[in-house]
Amino acid sequence: MSVNATTVSAGEALRVLEAGWAAQAAGGLTASWMLHGRPGVGKTEVVQTLARRIGADLFDLRLTTIEPQDLRGLPFFDHERARTVWYRPEDLPDGDGPAILFLDELTAAAPALQPTVYGLLQERRVGRHRLPDSVLIVAAGNRVEDGAIAYDMGTALSDRLIHVIVQASAEDWLKTYAVPAGIHPSVAAFIRTRPDLLETTEDSLRRGQMIACTPRSWTRVSRIMDTVPDRALRQVMVAGTVGAAPAAEFALLADEIAATVQVDAMLATPRRERAAMYPRTLHGLTALVYGLIGAATRENLSTAIEILADLRGLGGQGYSGLPVSELASFGFELLIGRALERGWEEVFGQSPDYAAYAAERQAAGLP
Incomplete structure (x- = not known):
């Protein structure tokens, strides 16, 4: 499926995300963002620049290199309480300061990983771990027509995101x-x-x-x-x-x-x-x-x-x-x-x- 969103330059995409961060910080908008674009157009640089400008810690997760348990964490048995609990992965932000959770290569991630990502994008949580309000979630990926490894994004995933297409502009x-x-x-x-x-x-x-x-x-x-x-x-x-x-x-x-x-x-x-x-x-x-x-x-x-x-x-x-x-x-x-x-x-x-x-x-x- 084609991405029927607005196409902008990398600089304009940065300004859009800055406005999104300002709206979230003011309590008016909590959303997850998706940057689509060909390889090398500057999607990662946009997120890195945003982190520097707003003074945020950047948590960069390359979704093609992780398994579902890397996000969900690992279980262990609590004998005292007779239940299974989970070790939370350290790659997810949990502090009070500004942070960006960057889910890179989302469209190339294994389909088995998508259900775990759904909770992050929509409910801002994995298992019992909920992301702080000071975390901005941004994903990025290539499209099928860009000649890169990519899967079509299903509607269940697409509906959880605000989409922006990034295009190179000299x-x-x-x-x-x-x-x-x-x-x-x-x-x-x-x-x-x-x-x-x-x-x-x-x-x-x-x-x-x-x-x-x-x-x-x-x-x-x-x-x-x-x-x-x-x-x-x-x-x-x-x-x-x-x-x-x-x-x-x-x-x-x-x-x-x-x-x-x-x-x-x-x-x-x-x-x-x-x-x-x-x-x-x-x-x-x-x-x-x-x-x-x-x-x-x-x-x-x-x-x-x-x-x-x-x-x-x-x-x-x-x-x-x-x-x-x-x-x-x-x-x-x-x-x-x-x-x-x-x-x-x-x-x-x-x-x-x-x-x-x-x-x-x-x-x-x-x-």
Whole structure:
């Protein structure tokens, strides 16, 4: 059966779960949630991020690796009371603080496990153990059509959940995930210019290909770029992660960026000497913006603001046809978000370059 729920990005799914948690904490809604989506689109990362944001302990149960007794517990005979009692498993939350019980790979779990899961999802209990009110229950899994191991979800299970379909979105991934996750600038620049290659599972299935591009695989490519200096070896690893064709296209961009983007050098160079250090291509400028955000600290933030401000003025200096103003505005948006997250707002307040940028946007009627 198809999942006839709303399809959202990973960032939107996070906001939905945050609202669900707020409603549950206020006593207005107690529900269990189900995130559907293709492998690698970010379902697990959504739950992990939610746990960090609300300060919750995360209890991650991979349902494909457990048996019913792992949830129900094990029985023993109480001779004094002449009855059988159960040892409760330690993998279930029982404290008063915020907690998330994450039932991952629900749709791939053995059918024999489902009756035990029913009680958790609907009644918030297993046997005599009842989950505290401070526990949010979130499940996740792939669908049958995603090419993963999955069973159709029966109505008895489906009716116990609020369903959300998570779909990869390049814009959302770049804005809400790439910077906090420290994604390599070349990966971020590549996805910004080739958003169609962020997630290619459906196309790969149609072509009969095993390897597909996913947000998870591009995160792995980022780690490869950070840790493997040998270009030839790195290229084999990248091809084995996202497929040979996307890897070949990515390699050309990565080589260009490596030759032209000098983030650390620009941050250390006096302003009057920086003009010649700006890359001359859209790929290079995009990577510069992401690299600059990733390298920003409280100490160099004012310099990063200068570099973005000067980027806006490059349009008449051999950069005609390139969206330098739009890239600078995008960079300021990301840099402001990073500053707010780290508590560096006063640096923006003290920057004449940012004041001039903000005044110009206000005069143009832009937010």
